Each structure stands twice: as C-alpha cells, then as structure tokens.
Amino acid sequence: MLEIKGLTASINDKPILRGIDLVVPKGEIHAVMGPNGAGKSTLGYVLSGREGYEATGGSATFNGADLLDIEPEERAALGLFLAFQYPVELPGVGNANFLRTALNALRRARGEAEMDAPGFLKLARAEMKRLSMPDDMLKRNVNVGFSGGEKKRNEVLQMAILRPKLAILDETDSGLDIDALRIVADGVNALRGPEFSALVITHYQRLLDYIVPDRVHVLAEGRIVRSGGPELALELEANGYAGIVADAA
Amino acid sequence: MSTDAFLARYAERKTGLGDLALRERAAGLLRAKGLPGPRDEAWRYTRLLPLTQTDFVEPRAEAFDASALLARLPAIDAPRLVFVDGRFSPVHSTLPNLAGIRAGVPAFGTGARPDLDPLVALNTMLTEDGVAITVPADVDAGTIVLASLATGQGGRAIAFHPRHSVTLAPGAKLTLIEIGLGEGVYFHNPVITAAIAQGASLTHLRLQTESETGFVLSTVYADVATGGTYDSFQLAMGGRLARAEIHATLSGPDAIAHLNAAQLLGGVQHADFTTIVSHDAPNCASRQTVKTVLTGRSRGVFQGKIEVARAAQKTDGYQMNQALLLSPDAEMDSKPQLEIYADDVKCSHGATVGELDPEQLFYLRSRGVPAAEARAILVRAFLDAALEPISHEAGRAAMEDAIAAWWARQA
Numbered sequence: 001m002l003e004i005k006g007l008t009a010s011i012n013d014k015p016i017l018r019g020i021d022l023v024v025p026k027g028e029i030h031a032v033m034g035p036n037g038a039g040k041s042t043l044g045y046v047l048s049g050r051e052g053y054e055a056t057g058g059s060a061t062f063n064g065a066d067l068l069d070i071e072p073e074e075r076a077a078l079g080l081f082l083a084f085q086y087p088v089e090l091p092g093v094g095n096a097n098f099l100r101t102a103l104n105a106l107r108r109a110r111g112e113a114e115m116d117a118p119g120f121l122k123l124a125r126a127e128m129k130r131l132s133m134p135d136d137m138l139k140r141n142v143n144v145g146f147s148g149g150e151k152k153r154n155e156v157l158q159m160a161i162l163r164p165k166l167a168i169l170d171e172t173d174s175g176l177d178i179d180a181l182r183i184v185a186d187g188v189n190a191l192r193g194p195e196f197s198a199l200v201i202t203h204y205q206r207l208l209d210y211i212v213p214d215r216v217h218v219l220a221e222g223r224i225v226r227s228g229g230p231e232l233a234l235e236l237e238a239n240g241y242a243g244i245v246a247d248a249a
Numbered sequence: 250m251s252t253d254a255f256l257a258r259y260a261e262r263k264t265g266l267g268d269l270a271l272r273e274r275a276a277g278l279l280r281a282k283g284l285p286g287p288r289d290e291a292w293r294y295t296r297l298l299p300l301t302q303t304d305f306v307e308p309r310a311e312a313f314d315a316s317a318l319l320a321r322l323p324a325i326d327a328p329r330l331v332f333v334d335g336r337f338s339p340v341h342s343t344l345p346n347l348a349g350i351r352a353g354v355p356a357f358g359t360g361a362r363p364d365l366d367p368l369v370a371l372n373t374m375l376t377e378d379g380v381a382i383t384v385p386a387d388v389d390a391g392t393i394v395l396a397s398l399a400t401g402q403g404g405r406a407i408a409f410h411p412r413h414s415v416t417l418a419p420g421a422k423l424t425l426i427e428i429g430l431g432e433g434v435y436f437h438n439p440v441i442t443a444a445i446a447q448g449a450s451l452t453h454l455r456l457q458t459e460s461e462t463g464f465v466l467s468t469v470y471a472d473v474a475t476g477g478t479y480d481s482f483q484l485a486m487g488g489r490l491a492r493a494e495i496h497a498t499l500s501g502p503d504a505i506a507h508l509n510a511a512q513l514l515g516g517v518q519h520a521d522f523t524t525i526v527s528h529d530a531p532n533c534a535s536r537q538t539v540k541t542v543l544t545g546r547s548r549g550v551f552q553g554k555i556e557v558a559r560a561a562q563k564t565d566g567y568q569m570n571q572a573l574l575l576s577p578d579a580e581m582d583s584k585p586q587l588e589i590y591a592d593d594v595k596c597s598h599g600a601t602v603g604e605l606d607p608e609q610l611f612y613l614r615s616r617g618v619p620a621a622e623a624r625a626i627l628v629r630a631f632l633d634a635a636l637e638p639i640s641h642e643a644g645r646a647a648m649e650d651a652i653a654a655w656w657a658r659q660a
Binding site for chain 2 (some may be wrong): 031048049050051072073074075076077081082084087088090091092093098101105106109158162
C-alpha cells in the first residue's frame with residue numbers, strides 16, 4: 001500500500017506539490033489526472049527519487065517503508081517502478097544487457113539468485129511477443145532510434161520483466177496511436193492482481209478506457225482537489241478541468 | 250634528464266653500439282633541436298618538465314624477476330615476443346612460426362623522422378634492442394603479442410628505447426598486440442615503423458597499462474600502400490606522463506587507416522594521443538574515434554591532424570573525439586586540425602567534453618541498478634564507439650578486462 005500524507009515539494013524554490021494526501025491500497029489501480037502544470041510528473045519524480053525533486057514536507061510510505069529517505073535503486077528494490085513520460089536513451093548500452101542488469105540488481109537486492117543469460121532471453125522473448133515487439137529490439141541500444149511508441153512499449157516491457165509491486169505510469173499514453181495504446185494497456189492489465197498497484201498519471205481520459213482505474217484523483221495546483229470512481233474521468237472528459245479546479249479554489 | 254645529459258650518455262656509450270652513422274646523425278639532430286619544450290607547437294599541451302627533471306640510469310644487464318609482470322599479461326593464445334626492461338628476453342618469449350622474425354637488435358625500418366621528432370632522434374641515438382617482423386606476400390601471420398615489461402630494477406629509474414619494425418609484403422596480414430606494463434619509475438621510449446604494402450593489412454592493438462609513475466612516450470609510423478589497411482586501437486591507462494604519437498601515411502589509392510583510442514586517466518596522470526594522418530593518394534579513408542575518461546586531477550590531450558594533399562581527391566576522413574570528465578579537477582585539451590589541399594573531399598570532425606548525464610544515471614537507478622554500477626555501465630557505454638570496431642576477440646577481451654579493472658580501482 002502506498003500512503004502519501006501532506007507531501008510538499010519545491011523545484012528551484014517554487015512550490016509545486018502543496019500537500020498531497022493519497023492512499024493506493026494493495027491491488028488497486030488509481031489514476032491521477034489534472035491540467036498541465038498541476039504537478040503530476042513532479043509527484044512521480046518525488047516518489048521515485050529523482051535528483052532535484054526532493055520532498056520538503058509530509059511523508060510517503062510504501063508497505064510501511066519510508067520512501068523519501070532512500071535511494072532510487074532502493075525504492076526499486078522495494079518494488080517501485082516509474083514508467084517515464086520521456087524514456088531516456090542509453091547509447092552504447094544494449095537493451096538485453098540493460099534489462100538483465102536491472103533484473104539481476106533487483107534479485108540481488110532481494111536476496112534472490114541471479115538469472116543466467118539463456119533464462120533471461122527466454123523470459124524476455126516471451127514478454128516481447130505479448131507486447132508485439134520485434135526480437136531485434138533486444139539487440140538495439142536502449143531507446144536509441146526507437147519511435148515514441150516503441151519507447152513506451154519498452155517501458156512496459158521493463159515493467160513486465162521487473163514485475164514491480166507499484167508502478168507509476170507518467171503519461172504513458174502521450175504520443176501513442178490507438179493500437180499502441182491498446183498494447184501498452186494490455187501490458188499493464190496483464191500485471192493486475194492482488195500484489196500489484198499502479199498510479200496512472202494522465203492528462204486524458206482515453207487511457208482509462210483501457211486501464212480501468214479503481215479510483216480517480218484530480219490534481220490541481222499541487223493538491224488533490226477531488227477523488228471519485230472511474231466515472232469522474234468521464235465527467236472530466238465531458239466538462240474539462242476548469243469547473244472542478246474552480247470549485248476547489 | 251636534459252638533452253645534454255642524454256647526449257653525454259650517448260657519448261659515453263657509443264663505441265659499444267652499432268649503426269654509428271645513423272646514431273651520429275640522430276645525435277646531431279637532437280643536439281640542434283633539443284627535447285620538445287613549451288615553444289614547440291606539437292607539444293603545447295604536454296610538457297616534458299617532469300621527465301627532464303628525473304635522472305635515468307642504464308638498465309642493468311642482470312635479469313630482474315619479471316614473473317609478477319608476466320602473470321599480469323592477458324591470456325592471448327598467440328606467440329609472444331617479450332622484452333624485459335627494454336631487452337629481448339628469449340626465455341619468456343615464444344617465437345612465431347615465421348621466418349621473418351629477428352629479435353635482439355634494433356630494427357630501424359623505414360619511415361621514421363628523427364629530423365622532425367626529437368624523441369625519435371633520442372630513440373635512434375640510444376636504442377639497443379627491438380624486433381623486426383616481416384610477413385611474406387599473401388601470408389596471414391595471425392596474431393603476435395609484443396610485450397614490454399619494466400621491472401623497476403629494484404628502485405633504479407631506467408630509460409630504454411626499443412626500436413621495432415613491421416614489414417608486410419603485398420597481401421600479407423598480421424595482428425600485432427602490443428602490451429606495455431611495469432613497476433616503478435622508468436622512461437619507455439619505443440618507436441615502431443610499419444610498412445604495409447599493397448593490399449596488406451596490419452591490425453595494431455595496443456594496451457598501455459604501464460606504471461603510474463612511469464614515463465611512456467611512443468611513436469608509430471605507418472605507411473599504407475594501395476588498398477592496404479592500418480587498423481589500430483590503443484587503450485592507454487598507465488604512465489604518469491604518457492604520449493602516443495601515430496603518423497599514418499596513406500600513400501597509395503584506396504588505403505585505409507583507423508586510429509581509434511581510449512584513454513582512462515586518474516590521479517595526477519597526463520596522457521596525450523596525437524595523430525597525424527596524411528592522405529597522399531586519392532580514394533583513401535581514415536577513421537578516428539577517440540574517447541577519454543578523466544577522474545581525479547588528471548589531464549588528457551588529443552591532437553588530431555588530417556592532411557589532405559592536392560592529389561588526394563575523394564578522401565573520406567572522419568574524426569570524433571569525446572571526453573568524459575568525472576571530476577571537477579580533471580581537464581581535457583583537444584585540438585583537431587584539418588589541412589586540406591584537394592577540392593573533392595569529405596572530411597568531418599567533432600569534439601565534445603561532458604559529464605555523466607544525470608538523467609541516464611537516474612533512469613538506470615530507477616530500475617534498481619546501484620549508483621556505482623550505473624556509473625560503470627555509462628562509462629563503458631561512453632567508450633563503446635571506440636571499442637566496437639575491434640574484431641579480434643582475444644584482443645578485445647583483454648581491453649574489456651583492463652577497463653573493468655581500471656574502473657574497479659576508481660571505486
């Protein structure tokens with residue numbers, strides 16, 4: 001369970017998160033929606049420990065462990081995974097090598113045995129097939145020369161292989177056509193289960209047609225201004241953010 | 250040791266050395282020009298002051314124990330020519346099955362320019378040993394390892410100036426893996442000349458892991474005739490003061506030269522990679538990818554000159570030089586230089602100096618990769634473009650192992 005209480009964060013002394021309260025129980029998928037500049041991506045970065053995105057107040061715990069006090073790799077070892085809005089290119093790093101290094105780093109941190117190359121390739125190929133990714137994407141350098149859709153699929157592939165307990169999807173739908181969106185959503189839905197929770201950050205309701213959330217939260221000006229069931233996303237789609245943000249103000 | 254001191258050393262010893270006419274001429278050139286100093290444009294970024302302030306003695310003939318150094322040689326399944334403290338060591342060598350090998354005397358070869366390079370004049374004047382490798386026409390001589398081990402001679406700072414030559418007849422092939430390592434303070438000043446005839450191919454891999462208190466100033470001259478290839482890669486991580494200078498002359502049409510390099514530097518090391526590629530004939534191609542990683546207060550230099558003669562139409566020249574600064578106190582100097590006298594050529598060059606990308610680091614860490622391992626992955630990735638062209642498997646593995654060991658020492 002992810003528990004966020006009164007979380008505040010500033011970037012270059014400018015307050016971005018002004019006291020977030022949010023609970024994502026185990027096994028649930030919650031959506032965070034909001035207008036541009038609301039602080040959605042900042043929330044993802046603060047939770048995953050990106051440099052320059054430190055919390056200034058409040059708390060965030062995952063299954064009781066204080067997230068804010070530990071390194072990004074330690075958060076990953078607890079089961080946290082951030083699917084990047086703009087996946088980073090790593091020239092000179094092969095995708096297969098990257099994935100296996102990450103998987104084995106997590107296994108080591110959890111006291112599990114490392115996976116050998118043949119075992120890993122079998123796993124990766126099976127997951128890639130499910131995500132309709134061509135085999136050669138394992139040989140290419142990480143995200144280098146990938147189309148926008150391929151990069152997002154590569155994020156979902158990482159998620160499928162690393163099996164996080166909590167995934168934060170930061171605008172994973174941006175730049176995807178409808179077929180790619182469906183593939184990405186299927187990839188996330190395949191992980192659904194009692195041990196998997198997700199925070200789906202999105203600007204548009206469209207993604208939530210495919211990944212149906214248990215709860216929807218509206219983030220505006222650094223605060224959660226409204227929470228509701230999946231129908232809240234439809235209301236936002238119909239009426240826009242303006243009404244809700246104005247009501248809250 | 251000053252120019253005069255080296256000349257005095259020569260005066261004492263010259264009666265015992267052969268090739269006196271050659272040496273006398275070299276001594277005259279060295280006397281006239283002196284060792285490179287701050288006024289020499291080619292040595293602007295690399296000062297020899299620490300070298301001239303160190304007194305070097307002659308290597309002692311007695312055999313110092315080289316077993317620890319031998320154990321450090323990478324395992325490469327190939328014949329090897331081992332030099333210990335500058336002298337050929339038959340007991341540590343396994344000779345290749347090749348008639349054209351002569352070790353034990355300097356191999357002056359052709360193409361060296363003592364008139365332009367004072368260190369080559371110094372080498373010519375004082376050299377005592379070397380190997381000549383000759384590969385007959387259309388023979389693939391496989392791989393030969395050429396190793397220089399400096400034992401430190403129980404605390405004596407020695408100077409040695411090996412002189413090697415490689416001659417490939419038309420259609421001949423050879424991979425020469427040169428490895429330098431040592432202990433203590435010494436001055437290693439090798440000169441290698443390579444004559445690559447029509448359609449011949451020399452792959453020259455160099456692993457410079459010499460003592461971090463050593464001085465290593467090497468000069469290579471490669472002449473490549475029609476359709477020939479000089480394919481070189483150097484990994485430099487040793488020496489307090491190191492410079493590798495390569496002159497590659499593409500003297501016949503359709504010749505190819507690759508001068509790739511990686512330099513990994515730390516502490517107070519200074520390393521300089523200087524190349525002069527002369528396109529003298531049409532339709533030749535040269536490729537250079539040079540990567541330098543710097544930690545501590547180290548300083549790296551790359552000077553890359555591409556000269557395209559008027560006759561060298563359709564020249565294809567490429568040079569990329571990149572440095573990764575892992576410390577705020579490290580410094581990189583880079584000087585690309587293009588001199589083009591032909592009008593139909595394609596020459597490009599680029600240079601960058603940067604730090605590890607925090608976004609890439611965060612991406613890896615967010616996937617669970619610990620910070621130190623993430624940095625190692627990114628440093629290795631940075632070097633990839635220079636290492637990727639190495640097709641010799643064992644040579645490449647030796648380079649990879651050396652890089653991994655270097656990185657482990659930084660942690």
